[in-house]
Amino acid sequence: MRRWAGLTLWLLLGAWGALAQSRPITLDDVNEVASRIYCPVCENIPLDDCGTTTCIEWKIEIEQLLREGQSPDDIIASFVNRYGQHVVGIPQDGTLRLLSLLMPLLLVIGAGFVAWRTTQDWQKRKNAPLASATATPDGATAYRDQIEQDLG
């Protein structure tokens, strides 16, 4: 029932907002901002998709802040200040942002380096004398040797 009370409140405020605002703030404007914020309570759910009463109240707050002239970035920053870095999809804190985005780059470079080493290794063995390439028995030969050894 609380949910419906919240939703009704949301509808009424939405309607009131449409009448009272000095510049038109639509539900789409509100949800554009809300979609960039994760629900501080229900983890991994964007605020615009969350239907809890608390989230509806936060959306009402976003609407009011937009009407007061705050920019979406200001509103998001205020949510980060109040609830922490986990309310945005990429942290706003410089160090955490760097950590989050630098690591994937390093991982891709690392994977590329492994591939480069692999092809380099192939190239070296291609250029190596044939005798050294065939000196080590392959798996099947080693297996046959083992069987012969076992059979005495």
Next chain:
Amino acid sequence: MLAEIGLIALSLTFLACLYAIVTSIYGERVTSEGWVLSGRNASLVTFPLLTIAVLALWVALTTEQYQISYVWSVTDPQTPFLYRITALWGSQRGSLLFWCWLMSGFTFFAVLLNWRTDRRLMPYATAYMMASLAFFAGLTLFLENPFTRWWVDAVSGESFQSALIPANALAPTNLQLSSTANGLNPLLRHFGMIIHPPMLYLGFVGFVVPCAFAVSALASGDLSTNWIKATRRWTLISWIFLGLGLILGGRWAYDVLGWGGYWGWDPVENAAFLPWLVGTAFLHSVMIQEKRGMLKVWNMALVILTFSAVMFGTFATRSGVIESVHSFARSSVGMPMLLFWASITLISVVLLVYRWQRGELRDDHTFSGLLSRETLFVLNNVVFVALTLVIFWGSFGAPIVSELLFDTEITLGTDYFMLVTPPLFAVMYILMGVAPLSAWTATSVSRLGSALLLPFALTTITLFGIALTSPTNGVALVAYGVVFLAGYVALYEIFRGVYARTKGRGEAWHVALVRLFVRNQRRYGGYIVHLGITIIGIGVIGSTLFQLETRRTLDIGESTQIDAQYRVTYDDFARGVSADGRVINTATVSIYRNDAFVSTIEPRIDEYPDMPMTIAGADSTLERDFYVLLTGFDPETGSASFKVYINPLVNLVWWGGIILIIGTILAAYPKEIVPERVRKPQTQATPTTEAVLNA
């Protein structure tokens, strides 16, 4: 009685697993055939035993045995029969038992079918599979037992749960218990949830077989391609189920979760995606070992990593380490799962390093040319592994590191994944387009270029067509370009094969097509898979880059324009109670396109006792989904708010998924089943397909 039957069967399974581990390893070490056979027999008995346990729980669920606490927790007297069946995997305890049963099924058939052909690998492979099964059977038996029952203390009158019959306790009546029974989680009352978990579980548990054979090869020293031959089909089967599970999961999210999309980069979705990515890398790189005897260490590493990713995903989903929509499965099994995951990964890696250091995993052939299929497959593997790493980092790595080092909770969400994954997916599609046209050992730029000419021309024409007929942008055209190129190359390769057969052997087109697929089902099944991935890619680009999302609040009878073409009218609102007790709030909405009536849809909100469910109303065509969610309403006036999505090409995601599955089945289908007259052509002494292609 059912609880006792289930409990005994589960206990015997656990003991049989332990016995099979000990006797298989001991028998192999002392070269005693008797002990090895005894271990095999013990492993084979686990499947029938777990079948009994599962049947006992199923009977309890369908006959409303509420004294069994699991039945009480996932059903109630209003639960329909179908959902009583699916309630087996509706919560942690039942789903763990179900998981054990599926794993025992895979191990049963793997032991039975591979015993003669892969005799040397079987003892250690059996021990590995039984160790995995023992772990999950042990978890189910000791920590998450689905056969515990409700009891009432005869002295204090307090109720409690116990698997064994306690002293001085009475069993409460079924009537008492049924009035307080929970019922199935509303999120799971959907067709997608009926088959999504079994498919995903089959995909997950199936990877135990290839990993077991790989570890067995490392332990036994049989490092030839035997383990690959033994596991190729098992890998493909597991991959099919995992792919199907992911697609069905996406469909379920699209229909039930009410946010207009199918992939939210939720950590648990990602946990299921990671083994698929590594498994896909393995399916490609293993071809290099089969054809050229190269990448032996890498293949071992990939198959170990695939099962490790499966175990990590299981841990992530069930341990409660991540908060998400899947949190229904949280429980106390986290630490044992973490330890098991770490143990099997560590043991496998130690064995791999041991063999590697001894030089027993040297490649059979040397590198021939920088531009070759081998090199492009290595690049393909780099892309898949890079995708795995960056998705793992975003889902688990960064949040854990941030919390440990900075004591700060962070979430890497869609913003992060949409920044880091598209370039890698683009490279994946480019390689999908180029690699099939390159030759083994070496290829020349001019030859590759001339092979690419026709697919490239078709791609260019298609892009012109898109640019002229629909609204688009530069990013979309580039994305469509790499995806279409991959698709046209797959079609071109099939066409070239058919053409070669019709010219070389004089076969009719349809006969040539069938025989082409039968003769090299893996290669051409693979091209069908590439076509499926292409179609999925087109669907993803269309529905991601051109999705329209808007919110409207309307009174009954009111209309609103959604975009230049579409208009909706809110016709009516109804509120009623269904047979299973839910309150259903339905809005009737008419859709018009250029003022012409298209259809009427009914988005609704179902109110369950503990949570509401938002069920979308959708008008679906291949071109787009017109998808409407009822997000709120005023019960007095009927005024309602809606979330409207126009998702272009979204249905191609599902169709592409179906094509992908068909392609995989074609690639994995046992050739022996195909009639000989289809397998073997009538003509003799005719040139081979390759000879004609190379002419």
